[in-house]
Every structure is written in C-alpha cells, then in structure tokens.
Amino acid sequence: MxxxxxxxxxxxxxxxxxxxxxxxxxxxxxxxxxxxxxxxxxxxxxxxxxxxxxxxxxxxxxxxxxxxxxxxxxxxxxxxxxxxxxxxxxxxxxxxxxxxxxxxxxxxxxxxxxxxxxxxxxxxxxVPEPVGGPKVLHLGAVRYDVDRGELWQGDAPIRLTATEAQLMRIFSANPGEAVTRTRLVEELGRDDGQAQERAVDVQITRLRRKIETDPKQPRYLQTVRGAGYMLQPD
Structure with missing residues (x-):
C-alpha cells in the first residue's frame, strides 16, 4: 500500500x-x-x-x-x-x-x-459530501459550513481535529437522524470492539465542548438512548 x-x-x-x-x-x-x-x-x-x-x-x-x-x-x-x-x-x-x-x-x-x-x-x-439540504447548519452560536467542512463561531473559526472533522461530516450528512456507534466506528476506520466504541464516545465528548454551551447537557449533538448519536441543528 x-x-x-x-x-x-x-x-x-x-x-x-x-x-x-x-x-x-x-x-x-x-x-x-x-x-x-x-x-x-x-x-x-x-x-x-x-x-x-x-x-x-x-x-x-x-x-x-x-x-x-x-x-x-x-x-x-x-x-x-x-x-x-x-x-x-x-x-x-x-x-x-x-x-x-x-x-x-x-x-x-x-x-x-x-x-x-x-x-x-x-x-x-x-465521507461523501451531502447532496442537497442546507449548506450551513446552525447550532446556536455556532455554525457549520457543510461544503467546506468548517465550524465557526461568529467570525472566528473553531479548530477541528481530523477525527472531529470526520464526525461533523457524518452527522451533517444525516441531520436529525441517529447514527449508531457501530457505524461511527466503521466510518472512522477503526476496528470493532467495545474499546473502540468507548474511543468514539471520547471523540464525541471533545466535539461537544466545541459545539455546546453546556456540553454536559447537549442540545445539538444528542445521545439517542439505544440508537447512538444525532446532530439536531436549529
């Protein structure tokens, strides 16, 4: 390779x-x-x-x-x-x-x-670019440019790691829909297993700190019990 x-x-x-x-x-x-x-x-x-x-x-x-x-x-x-x-x-x-x-x-x-x-x-x-749908997702004071894969707060860009950027592309392609942890493990190119799902949970926690006003009570990157995670824009 x-x-x-x-x-x-x-x-x-x-x-x-x-x-x-x-x-x-x-x-x-x-x-x-x-x-x-x-x-x-x-x-x-x-x-x-x-x-x-x-x-x-x-x-x-x-x-x-x-x-x-x-x-x-x-x-x-x-x-x-x-x-x-x-x-x-x-x-x-x-x-x-x-x-x-x-x-x-x-x-x-x-x-x-x-x-x-x-x-x-x-x-x-x-992850393929979303077809159709909004070009910008609004998450309270934060906005996500779908085409450019960029997260902004006002005029200031919010830095995303490669994994965080990948997560945002996955979620923005499926706004309002739950994405399973198993699928996230697969999309991120990780091996299967509970340890890898736990690693995804850590990445979600980090991403919430950049999106949410109160990461402990997420409004936009929600946990869907038994189903995974869901991005719920305004």
Missing part, C-alpha cells in the same frame, strides 16, 4: 533505533518523513514545516507525548497518532482526550502502523 509522494509525516520518538526504522519503512512506502528526537526538536520542526500527520511516542523525557499533543491542539489540527507502551484502556483514553486521532500500543507490526496512518489520511475525504 503506497502513499502519495507529497504526504509528509513527522516521527517523534526518543528511541533512535525505532525512529530510524520507522523512517526507513515509511519512506519505502512512499511517504516523505522527517524525524524528531524529543518534543523540543518536534516543536522546532513544526515551527518551520507543515506536516500531514504526526506519529508521536508517549513515553519521552522532559515532555511526554500526551502533554505535547494537548499543547499542539491549541495551535494546529494536524492528525496525531500516539505510540504507547501502555496498553491500558485508561491510558489510551487519556491520549484521545488530549486530542490524538488514534493510538497504537507497542510492540506493533510496522504494517499495522502503515494501515492506521492511511486510514487517518482517508478519513476526511472518505
């Missing part, structure tokens, strides 16, 4: 052996790849270059991957894949809550990393 030559990845890992192996493997599979040895090095590269996806190790000295993810989410919406030696669900959920789009537990097969990277890169264009 090859990638377009203009897709630029950033690998961030303090283990030089892993860093070099991943860089060589991904280059062989058609990616442009830059590598950083720690969070500070990654920040310098991000200050001068644009990347299509960041592969980020969690366990790093000085500034760990979850903390770096949380800080990067304040300024960029580049997809982030976390690599973690911690296989506990709670640790993975922490990464998602910080703003990561996916995670992969070490040790892993390089091919699985490649498949997950390609799945993330396919997410946004994977």
């Amino acid at each position: 090859s990638a377009p030559q203009d897709v630029h990845l950033l690998i961030v890992d303090d283990d030089e052996r892993i860093r070099v192996l991943l860089q060589k493997y991904l280059v062989r599979n058609g990616f442009l790849v830059s590598a950083a040895r720690d969070a500070a090095h990654a920040r310098r590269l991000l200050g001068g270059l644009e990347f299509d996806l960041i592969v980020l190790d969690v366990m790093m000295p000085d500034e760990d991957g979850v903390t770096l993810t949380r800080e990067l989410r304040k300024i960029i919406d580049t997809p982030i894949m976390l690599l973690t030696a911690r296989g506990e669900t709670s640790d993975r959920i922490s990464g998602l809550e910080a703003g990561a789009d996916d995670y992969l537990a070490k040790p892993f097969e390089p091919k699985e990393l490649l498949l997950r990277i390609n799945a993330i890169l396919r997410r946004i264009p994977h």
Whole structure:
C-alpha cells in the first residue's frame, strides 16, 4: 500500500533505533518523513514545516507525548497518532482526550502502523459530501459550513481535529437522524470492539465542548438512548 509522494509525516520518538526504522519503512512506502528526537526538536520542526500527520511516542523525557499533543491542539489540527507502551484502556483514553486521532500500543507490526496512518489520511475525504439540504447548519452560536467542512463561531473559526472533522461530516450528512456507534466506528476506520466504541464516545465528548454551551447537557449533538448519536441543528 503506497502513499502519495507529497504526504509528509513527522516521527517523534526518543528511541533512535525505532525512529530510524520507522523512517526507513515509511519512506519505502512512499511517504516523505522527517524525524524528531524529543518534543523540543518536534516543536522546532513544526515551527518551520507543515506536516500531514504526526506519529508521536508517549513515553519521552522532559515532555511526554500526551502533554505535547494537548499543547499542539491549541495551535494546529494536524492528525496525531500516539505510540504507547501502555496498553491500558485508561491510558489510551487519556491520549484521545488530549486530542490524538488514534493510538497504537507497542510492540506493533510496522504494517499495522502503515494501515492506521492511511486510514487517518482517508478519513476526511472518505465521507461523501451531502447532496442537497442546507449548506450551513446552525447550532446556536455556532455554525457549520457543510461544503467546506468548517465550524465557526461568529467570525472566528473553531479548530477541528481530523477525527472531529470526520464526525461533523457524518452527522451533517444525516441531520436529525441517529447514527449508531457501530457505524461511527466503521466510518472512522477503526476496528470493532467495545474499546473502540468507548474511543468514539471520547471523540464525541471533545466535539461537544466545541459545539455546546453546556456540553454536559447537549442540545445539538444528542445521545439517542439505544440508537447512538444525532446532530439536531436549529
């Protein structure tokens, strides 16, 4: 499975052996790849270059991957894949809550990393643009431009991660209709299982913080008991 030559990845890992192996493997599979040895090095590269996806190790000295993810989410919406030696669900959920789009537990097969990277890169264009219907959905003080896939509050854009943008495209294609968690798992390119459904729940929680006045009592991105989630615009 090859990638377009203009897709630029950033690998961030303090283990030089892993860093070099991943860089060589991904280059062989058609990616442009830059590598950083720690969070500070990654920040310098991000200050001068644009990347299509960041592969980020969690366990790093000085500034760990979850903390770096949380800080990067304040300024960029580049997809982030976390690599973690911690296989506990709670640790993975922490990464998602910080703003990561996916995670992969070490040790892993390089091919699985490649498949997950390609799945993330396919997410946004994977969902077809809605045909007909309103071009802008109003969600209280927030509006969603369906054609451009952009969320706005007044004149200020609201940053969406790749996964959040994908969720908005799915929901905007089905306004007022419940979308099951199983379907969301499938549309987001994730494997089946309760853990993946829990991961979707975390993404929904994050998206609600950007849409709702009171995320704990959602008005627009509603939970439909036994059926999934539903976007209910004004």
